[in-house]
Structure formats: structure tokens, C-alpha cells
Amino acid sequence: MDIVLTQGDITRHIADAIVNAANSSLLGGGGVDGAIHRTGGPEILAACRRLRDSTLPGGLPTGQAVATTAGRLPARHVIHVVGPVYSPREDRSHLLASCYREALAVADTLAARSVAFPAVSAGVYGWPIEDAARIALRTVRGTPTGVQQAVFVLFGTEAYDAFQAAIDAPD
Helix, strand or coil, rough: CCEEEEEEHHHHHEEEEEEEEECCCCCCCCCCHHHHHHHCCHHHHHHHHHHHHCCCCCCCCCCEEEEEEEECCCEEEEEEEEECCCCCCCHHHHHHHHHHHHHHHHHCCCCEEEEEEEECCCCCCCCCCHHHHHHHHHHHHHHHCCCCEEEEECCCCCHHHHHHHHHHHHC
């Protein structure tokens, strides 16, 4: 798999699927989640409401993934994941890694060959960006998948620099 880093706005990225750092309600929020819902339009919210009314009445659990339409985004699908809130007292890194593994598994069911990822949990959920980058890259590299290109679309210089350092670091 080809792994690419870019700095920018994930809602403008062209890919088969983009990953949304969602909250468990799937009904929109701030950060990446809010941007995806705003830019993608009402089709994404309608699809999320259908999921809540059927298979996910309690919301999407942390570490899991589910796909919807991408609405007006330049992608075919949105893969929603719920990242963990960072805790210095409890190791939740397995849940963060699960977001990336599950997103790739869902991408495979969609026959997606290109997937764009944000830095899951590294915004309002408070995960330290250097650790988030290390977990994200290690997990994506180590997950068997049919995805041919994983693009990390990073908002801001700090996130880009952290991912660049992590991608250059020896495993």
C-alpha cells in the first residue's frame, strides 16, 4: 500500500472513501465531523439517521466503523469511526488502532482502493499528535487490505510535521 501525507482539508480530497472522526451519535459535531457533515450536505446526516434507526440505535461504539454515502463530497463514501478520548490514566491505544483497522475493513467491503484519513482523536479528543501519528501509521501499515493508497490529510503544520516524523522513524 502506498501511504501519502498531505496537509489540507479532507472535505476537498478526492478518494474512493474518506474517514470521518465522528462522535458515537453519528449526527454531526465539531472538527472534522462537523466539516464533513456541512460540506457533504444533508444526505450524510440522513444516512446516519437511518443507521441510528436500524442497526445502530445506541450509536457507533468507540473503535468501530460504518460507511455512508459521501453526499456532495468528492468521494464515493464516508467511513465514520469513533476515536477514543485520550486519557493519561488509561491506555486506550488499542481503541485508536481499531479505528484504522476497522476503517480499512469497511473500505474493503466497499472495494475502495483509495482512502483518506484524518488524525483520529488528535483534535478535541486530546490525543497527543506524535503518539496518534505513530499509532495511525503503524496500524495502517500492518493491516492486510485491498486498499492501494492511504492518504493522511492533515489539518495544520503541527499534525503534518508529527506524521512526517513518524513516517520517517524506523519501526
